[in-house]
Amino acid sequence: MRLAIALILAPALAAATPYDGTYRQNANSECGLVGVDGGALKIEDGIFYGVEMECRMTRPVQVVDMDATLYTMRCSGDDQIWTERAMVMNDAEIESGIIMLWDGYAFRYSRCAEN
Numbered sequence: 001m002r003l004a005i006a007l008i009l010a011p012a013l014a015a016a017t018p019y020d021g022t023y024r025q026n027a028n029s030e031c032g033l034v035g036v037d038g039g040a041l042k043i044e045d046g047i048f049y050g051v052e053m054e055c056r057m058t059r060p061v062q063v064v065d066m067d068a069t070l071y072t073m074r075c076s077g078d079d080q081i082w083t084e085r086a087m088v089m090n091d092a093e094i095e096s097g098i099i100m101l102w103d104g105y106a107f108r109y110s111r112c113a114e115n
Contacts, residue, residue, distance in 0.1 A: 017057060017069070019043045019088050019098050023109035025051075031112035040112055043088075053077025055086075063087065 022031055022042045033039030035049050042049040046057045055075035063070055068089035075082050084102060091097035096111040 016045055017043060017060070017088075019069075019090075020045070021096070022112040023098065024112055025109070027110075029112075041109060048073065048086075050077075055084075057086075057088075063089075 020043050022034065022040045024031060024040055025038070028038070029040050030038060031040045034042045035051060035054075037051055039051075041051075043057070048055040048057055053075055054077065055073035057071040058074055059072040061070040062068075066089060068087050070085060070087045073084050073086045075084065087101040089099050089101075091099050091108060091110075094108065094110050098109050098111075100107045100109065
């Protein structure tokens with residue numbers, strides 16, 4: 001019984017997502033630099049690393065009839081903490097690419113080559 005309560009109260013452990021990888025912000029992005037302007041973005045073990053910020057991708061919900069997942073993003077950066085919802089989906093036009101949607105914004109990212 002105590003073990004069950006401990007598991008419920010324990011924070012969720014980071015887990016890989018189907019979108020894990022490093023992605024170009026634009027065609028000229030430097031894939032070796034993550035989290036800076038002109039560099040790349042990264043999703044790894046349930047954390048999205050953006051430009052000077054990172055978000056824990058929590059509470060995943062599969063979107064019905066779509067290859068997409070809706071996340072609650074618990075973000076921090078620039079001495080601020082905030083929560084937003086974001087949807088991530090595989091790009092149907094760019095192989096291994098993703099599309100990320102935030103409230104009012106949509107971004108298309110192509111995957112960086114693996115080293």
